Amino acid sequence: MTGDLIFILLALLTIVPAVWVVLSQNIVHAGFALLFTLMGAAGLYAYMGADFIAVAQVMVYVGGVLVLILFTVMMTRVPGKGRHRYGVDRYVPAAILAIAVFGILYKAITSVQWNASATPAQPTTAEIGTNFMTTYIFPFEYVSLVLLAAMIGAAILIREHKTVDEDQDEPEVQS
């Protein structure tokens, strides 16, 4: 069926580049693979009828977070030291824990009898907007404050500390 085929393609678009994200030795390649994973996740949201979340995912993650990540990767590259060295001491425990977590989650997913039925897909943007302005008005305003604080904090963190030195270099005005 067409719907199943689309789901399988979207799932592969999400999972296969994610493997490349965590295994690639080149961090720039990992960043570009993350692009495809995020687009696949946006497709999964759209498949589930969450149109607003899908568009927000594309705009915020692909348009914002991923560009930030790629800028940072390219600004912090040291020539000749870009290679990600393999170390068994890090990969073996990480692989064991990741496989164990996936196994436990998969066992839980398959063993539970889900009382699940799909809601018919309908436009969600108006309903989300209404909820933001009524039920979720406090979290909505609070998260905007958090975002503002994070932006100011980021700007302060990457600021060059020059102002103090310049003040000290200037000759003192005689009183």
Add this chain to the structure above:
Amino acid sequence: MNVGLPHFLTVSAALFALGLFGVMSRRNAVGILMGVELMLNAANINFVAFSRYVQHTIDGQIMAAFVIVLAAAEAAVALAIVLAMFRNYGSVYADTAQSLKR
């Protein structure tokens, strides 16, 4: 095959496990951040899937929108920290940042 809740949960679990592997195995701080982003996306897929298949309300999608906003804030602060770390230590490897002062 009829695509339902367990399929989305399986994709999400795989994404979460991959993100956990990335966080634990990467030395590059930006790579660790990429793993965190994968895990947040896995949680978001779960929110939207449960919202559609179990809860039948819009609340899960609203929570997913909050997660997206907080992930953006987290990425901005984390990448600023990485840049400051690169300026002070000359590398972005998490295990080279060991001292509290220069």
